[in-house]
Amino acid sequence: MIGSMTYGQDTAQQWMKFELSFESDSLYANPLYDLEEFYAVFTAPSGKKHKINGFWDGGSNFKLRFMPNEAGEWRYETYCSDPKNLALHAQKGNFSCEKSASKHALHQKGNIIHIDGDYHLSYANGDPFFWLACTAWNGPLKSTEKEWDDYLSQRKQNNYSAIQFVATQWRGADVNSQLQKAYSGQGKIKVNPGFFQHLDKKVDKINEYGLVAAPVLLWALPKGEGKELSPGYALPQEEAIKLAKYMVARYGAHHVVWFLGGDGLYVSLFEQRWKNIGQAVFGEEHPGVVAQHPMGRSWIGDAYADEDWLDVVGYQSSHGIGSGTIDWINKGPMKKKWHKLPARPLINLEPCYEEIYFRTTDTHVRNASYWSLFATPVAGISYGANGIWPWIRKGEKILNHGSLSEESPSTWRESLNFPGSLQMGYLAEFIQQFKWWELKPxxxxxxxxxxxxxxxxxxxxxxxxxxxxxxxxxxxxxxxxxxxxxxxxxxxxxxxxxxxxxxxxxxxxxxxxxxxxxxxxxxxxxxxxx
Incomplete structure (x- = not known):
């Protein structure tokens, strides 16, 4: 058994990823199915216990990742559903956790949580957290290390607090830059640890910059080109649950807000499926905060009012700029229903993308964003540009998106400095001078x-x-x-x-x-x- 620390530290740091590595005595043909459970119970200096699931990392390698929330001496004990595998079962250990040396708010104030009764997110210490996310669906999949550094640095400097991205193949990216897929198979699946090892570095970087990672676990749009690539739509329910649980185990030690589904229909025909998935993945104690990212102008607030695993009611106002979309933001279900439902953050996770269809300007972006922010108790807003989300380089085109795939948009790097991209940073700076968490429409x-x-x-x-x-x-x-x-x-x-x-x-x-x-x-x- 090998204990290893992230960032080369000899001891754990509070509010940062701590990792333990194990070499299994047995080789499993498909650990996702062959090994029902592998987890550890971590006991804090205060005596509080935390159950943390482990994951397979290829070959005979298994890992446990945990974010200690207390300074002091910790201990742990592992459990494995194959008790004969003594390399994974009943392993005991301890480690020391120090206060984090990082100056970022995430590493000083703690992970993002939702406190019952609040319409906003908070740090673990109770301080309000304002959500300003940039949409980089393909960023971690396609970017080079330097590109990702440049992007994150610019977003941090411009007051962004979170990065939205897709954590598997999907209709917008059939493989990553290493030509890898997250999983193979459509019935019984097998995860590809190499894909996730590549993703690990990108997710680590998000947190290193003091930003929250917001991975879409199961992209789910049930229509259009490439829908068969999206696990939330294409996989059977049990396989979708296994894949999501794998990613939660792998990235639960990061500062995360999970998007269980992306661009999906979570009501009507698919409502029970998504409630089943949400309950199975997040029904017990779990790291991170959970949101849903629905398809355009789809409202889930009423249908999911009693789903305790859901922390954030996300919505997508769509990429329209006409009266129908404007009225839906200003006069629609968010405005009418927010005070009649259990208190949760309500956030427009996808207002119109800047430059989409070569008609959407910074004015449209500002209008949609401020209208959304003012339609419910203030929690935050997300931004997108039509060259950033697909991570477009010069001459490239968007994959599987109909008319959007016909002409190349501006590159991701050019789009970073679009007027609306910068003005959303102004928005975050502006609203945070007030006690914004007390503001209601x-x-x-x-x-x-x-x-x-x-x-x-x-x-x-x-x-x-x-x-x-x-x-x-x-x-x-x-x-x-x-x-x-x-x-x-x-x-x-x-x-x-x-x-x-x-x-x-x-x-x-x-x-x-x-x-x-x-x-x-x-x-x-x-x-x-x-």
């Missing part, structure tokens, strides 16, 4: 709603419970009139989401009403503070 404060006449003119509003802070997003230069039920004497500013700048606001008061008009054309946020 209250459009009733508006005396008039321009969006009733034209969808693209919809004005959104957030406020704290005590009315001490009010934020109003307007997509155009138009007069705003608000009710002021507390008759508060507000200080007022305008925020320019394009230039990341502030301007004093001229506020007019009349009785319990206040009025303000943006200083120039374009979209603005009015800030009212007591």
């Amino acid at each position: 209250d459009h009733e404060l508006l005396t008039q709603q321009p969006g009733e006449q034209r969808s693209e003119h919809y004005v959104s509003l957030l406020r704290t419970d005590d009315y001490s802070t009010i934020l109003v997003y307007t997509p155009l230069q138009t007069a705003i009139e608000l009710r002021n039920p507390q008759n508060i004497d507000y200080k007022a500013r305008w925020f320019n989401p394009v230039k990341n700048s502030y301007t004093e606001a001229e506020l007019k008061s009349a009785g319990n009403l206040v009025q303000a008009t943006p200083p120039a054309e374009g979209d603005w946020i009015l800030i009212l503070e007591k």
